[in-house]
Amino acid sequence: AGDGSGLVGAAVDDGGPPAPERVLFPPTFSVSEIKNKQRRHFMFLRWKQQQRKEKLAAKKKRRKEREALGDKAPPKAVPKTIENQRVYDETTVDPNDEEVAFDEATDEFAPYFNRQTVPKILITTSDRPRGRTVRFCEQLSTVIPNSHVYYRRGLALKRIIPQCIARDFTDLIVINEDRKIPNGLVLSHLPDGPTAHFRMSSVRLRKEIKRTGKEPTEHVPEVILNNFTTRLGHSVGRMFASLFPHDPQFIGRQVATFHNQRDYIFFRFHRYIFKSEKKVGIQELGPRFTLKLRSLQKGTFDSKFGEYEWIHKRREMDTSRRKFHL
Amino acid sequence: RTKTQNFCRNEYNLTGLCNRSSCPLANSQYATIREEKGRCYLYMKTIERAAFPRRLWERVLLNKNYEKALEEIDENLIYWPRFIRHKCKQRFTKITQYLIRIRKLTLKRQRKLVPLRRKIERRENRREEKALIAAQLDNAIEKELLERLKQDTYGDIYNFPIHAFDKALQQQDVESESESDAEKEDDDEDTDTREFVEADDSDLSDFEDMDKLETSSEEEQEEEEEVEKKASHSTSKGKTPLKGPARRKRRYIEIEYEEETEPTTRTKAA
Numbered sequence: 001a002g003d004g005s006g007l008v009g010a011a012v013d014d015g016g017p018p019a020p021e022r023v024l025f026p027p028t029f030s031v032s033e034i035k036n037k038q039r040r041h042f043m044f045l046r047w048k049q050q051q052r053k054e055k056l057a058a059k060k061k062r063r064k065e066r067e068a069l070g071d072k073a074p075p076k077a078v079p080k081t082i083e084n085q086r087v088y089d090e091t092t093v094d095p096n097d098e099e100v101a102f103d104e105a106t107d108e109f110a111p112y113f114n115r116q117t118v119p120k121i122l123i124t125t126s127d128r129p130r131g132r133t134v135r136f137c138e139q140l141s142t143v144i145p146n147s148h149v150y151y152r153r154g155l156a157l158k159r160i161i162p163q164c165i166a167r168d169f170t171d172l173i174v175i176n177e178d179r180k181i182p183n184g185l186v187l188s189h190l191p192d193g194p195t196a197h198f199r200m201s202s203v204r205l206r207k208e209i210k211r212t213g214k215e216p217t218e219h220v221p222e223v224i225l226n227n228f229t230t231r232l233g234h235s236v237g238r239m240f241a242s243l244f245p246h247d248p249q250f251i252g253r254q255v256a257t258f259h260n261q262r263d264y265i266f267f268r269f270h271r272y273i274f275k276s277e278k279k280v281g282i283q284e285l286g287p288r289f290t291l292k293l294r295s296l297q298k299g300t301f302d303s304k305f306g307e308y309e310w311i312h313k314r315r316e317m318d319t320s321r322r323k324f325h326l
Numbered sequence: 327r328t329k330t331q332n333f334c335r336n337e338y339n340l341t342g343l344c345n346r347s348s349c350p351l352a353n354s355q356y357a358t359i360r361e362e363k364g365r366c367y368l369y370m371k372t373i374e375r376a377a378f379p380r381r382l383w384e385r386v387l388l389n390k391n392y393e394k395a396l397e398e399i400d401e402n403l404i405y406w407p408r409f410i411r412h413k414c415k416q417r418f419t420k421i422t423q424y425l426i427r428i429r430k431l432t433l434k435r436q437r438k439l440v441p442l443r444r445k446i447e448r449r450e451n452r453r454e455e456k457a458l459i460a461a462q463l464d465n466a467i468e469k470e471l472l473e474r475l476k477q478d479t480y481g482d483i484y485n486f487p488i489h490a491f492d493k494a495l496q497q498q499d500v501e502s503e504s505e506s507d508a509e510k511e512d513d514d515e516d517t518d519t520r521e522f523v524e525a526d527d528s529d530l531s532d533f534e535d536m537d538k539l540e541t542s543s544e545e546e547q548e549e550e551e552e553v554e555k556k557a558s559h560s561t562s563k564g565k566t567p568l569k570g571p572a573r574r575k576r577r578y579i580e581i582e583y584e585e586e587t588e589p590t591t592r593t594k595a596a
Binding site: 081082083127156201202222224226250255257259261262263264266268270272274277278280282290292314 | 435437446450451453454456457458460461463464466467468470471472474475480
């Protein structure tokens, strides 16, 4: 490596002469063979620059060819994303599927979707909630209309469920807390409906969200459910939809979004405004959190005897990076 | 080991401390209380059986009743040194108390601690971040809202003049707006300052619209202001520009709409 070291020998002190246009490395030369770290580093940088230049040149050439071809050019290559490569799930719902439509017409949410019942929600926590959780509960209750927060002073869930049903509640939300932060959510549809247990993470209260405006008003918000494709996702999506009253008040211009991406459900609450026909501005208010479904039970909350429709089994379900269940 | 006392590791020890008087090895006549599966037994060791290690400790089952058990201890340890008798009864009391507590606790709900696995936690957090980035929530929400606007779920609340509409229609709208002016929030400052800004932001059609309105009005100050107000109201009916949290004004437009369509769209292909 006579050439290489000769070049570098002059460059040790000041970081090197300006790199020449085309650095010719002798073909048997490899940057990793230089023992001296400083020189090796310098040669590596030089090599990197050269690679980058070549890449840029190749890109330009490709673009010119593309323009030259015009219409006959081959279609642009779409980069592979995890969503593109997702393993096809057999339970994906086809919008025209009759069986699914029939199921939905007869499952536990049918009375809600037929507008026979108005949702009434009870929000509570685990024992002895700390300040953050309490505040989060309050904010959540402002977001969800017709919801009430009650403290749980050591009451067993099994006992309060019949009481809730008696008092006409439709849904129960329990926020589980660990070390002063909320980390779990149990959502149970009351008159004998499914219970979903989620793991909650990255909870942000209203004051921690930047650029948030005034408080959410009392108007009924709209609901957006994104990306709930499979059967399981469908039923979870319906659960979320049944939390909100069916008739959104568009005057309020508030929207609650449940966006599912790779099995993580992001909840956001925004206020939107249409600046023009093609532009809308949104401003985030209200808490935000992400949920990950852990289990879905058929009946109401029952940890011992309940019939589980779906549990997240780590060994089986987390094996592939491209397989998602919601 | 505390500063003054050692603890005795022998399981037959009565007090738990290592003393000459309470060591089961050092005393040839000794008694202890031990409990097994919720039942208490009195163990006794006498000098006659010192040669038979297998039969050394004699075991007596005590009554479940607290007082009767105390009497049983008494009658079994009759003629025994006071110290051992006293300590036996004390130990028996303590044992029964903690058994009671165990039984009470098992009736209550107990918090089940599930151990987290660090690797899995980290993996989940990282995946969540990546999913968040991939989700591009703001864009998705905006797209969805625009979709709903196109599909007319909002009905007549927002009317965006498309080029196909007549300007006359718009003028008519403006006049009907001025009637409902009283209902809207009046904010002179905002409308004035907003007026200029809107000219930059709004669509071409609105621009023409406003121009027309402006030129059509007379040059008296009042009328101009009124027209400006009207213009800004009409254009700002659905389009009050978002100028950051300080300038947000909510316009509560009272408009009745007949149909309410279901706002939830459930399926969106990934």
